[in-house]
Amino acid sequence: MTLKITNISKTYSNGVQALKNVSLDIPNGMYGLLGPNGAGKSTLMRILATLQDPDNGSIQLGDIDVLNEKDKVRETLGYLPQEFGVYPKAKAEDLLDYFAILKGITERRARKEVVEALLRQTNLWDVRKQKLGGFSGGMKQRFGVAVALLGNPKLMIVDEPTAGLDPAERVRFLNLLSELGENSVVLLSTHIVEDVSELCTRMAIINRGEILLEAEPLKAVEGLQGRIWRKIVDKSMLSLVEYEHNVISTKLLSGRTVVHIYSEEDPGNGFETVAPDLEDVYFTTMSGHVGNLKPETAL
DSSP, X not given: OOEEEEEEEEEOTTSOEEEEEEEEEEOSEEEEEEOOTTSSHHHHHHHHTTXXXXXXXXXXXXXXXXXXXXXXHHHXXXXXXXXXXXXXXXXXXXXXXXXXXXXXXXXXXXXXXXXXXXXXXTTOGGGTTSBGGGXXXXXXXXXHHHHHTTTOOSEXXXXXXXXXXXXXXXXXXXXXXXXXXXXXXXXXXXXXXXXXXXXXXXXXXXXXXXXXXXXXXXXXXHTTTTTEEEEEEOGGGHHHHXXXXXXXXXXXXXXXXXXXXXXXXXXXXXXXXXXXXXXXXXXXXXXXXXXXXXXXXXX
16 A cells, blocks of 8 residues: 655744645655754645645545544544643553443453454553553554554554654554554654654655655765765854855864765865765755755655
């Protein structure tokens, strides 16, 4: 099953144009939608989840018309929003059982088997009797995945899943997500480059409602070989470097600044070439050099 998004636009009543003719073809597997906060990611996720309508465009999930057959979409949809509420006094097992009933799993034995399987899959079986109010952020996210997986969805939407998680919980959560993309479309919306780098075989970069790049992460990285240069400078020199070069990113290191620039030729001035990574692809694209990526990076 594939998800085909064609010319989707959305403008809110306050005049903000959240999406501008967005078109994407998303196959089975993990697909990353990468962009800064306010880029339009959550608006697109809510449209795909049938929670709001676009102004124009079309969306097909296999043979389902997403915009006109919302009930069919909801039957095969798993959705983990960026923020979701839980009943803090409810036990994990009891609440998941309740959601299973709402999903249409009404036969008691079948429901018990589904609930147990999902709690084990999300590594929550040992805390199934614990109240959700006592769960850590990562545990709540994993419970959200368990709820989203009810009914074996063919479309799984995960919106900013690792925001606020500590490093250990993030690793556990990413390991869980990596298991989900074998038989369904899993759309991961995030502003964290590492999430996409570690999970996704395809990705798109979105900013201000527009798709700037759609590519395979590894090919996009390959397209920047020999074009990313690094230099460590004092903070006082940063403005001069920005004036003279196409600076794409800066990081602090022991009180000094690590500068990455984009250049198709040796810029001199003490810069050294470095092996690019997906973060360099992201910042190069966001800084407007996407058109300079090698043609084979585009899909």
